[in-house]
Amino acid sequence: xxxxxxxxxxxxxxxxxxxxxxxxxxxxxxxxxxxxxxxxxxxxxxxxxxxxxxxxxxxxxxxxxxxxx
Numbered sequence: 001x002x003x004x005x006x007x008x009x010x011x012x013x014x015x016x017x018x019x020x021x022x023x024x025x026x027x028x029x030x031x032x033x034x035x036x037x038x039x040x041x042x043x044x045x046x047x048x049x050x051x052x053x054x055x056x057x058x059x060x061x062x063x064x065x066x067x068x069x
């Protein structure tokens with residue numbers, strides 16, 4: 001890194017976010033939100049985040065469930 005709080009530090013993490021997509025709105029009760037047209041390339045993963053408003057705190061997070069058929 002060339003500037004900011006990470007100046008001079010090496011990036012050791014390999015789980016880097018490369019994109020985000022809003023998939024629905026959570027009302028606070030158990031729910032299922034279908035997601036269509038979504039594919040992961042080999043070696044990729046995903047997570048679902050429950051966030052308070054657009055830039056509010058993250059209230060919960062989980063890995064995407066494995067595909068079952």
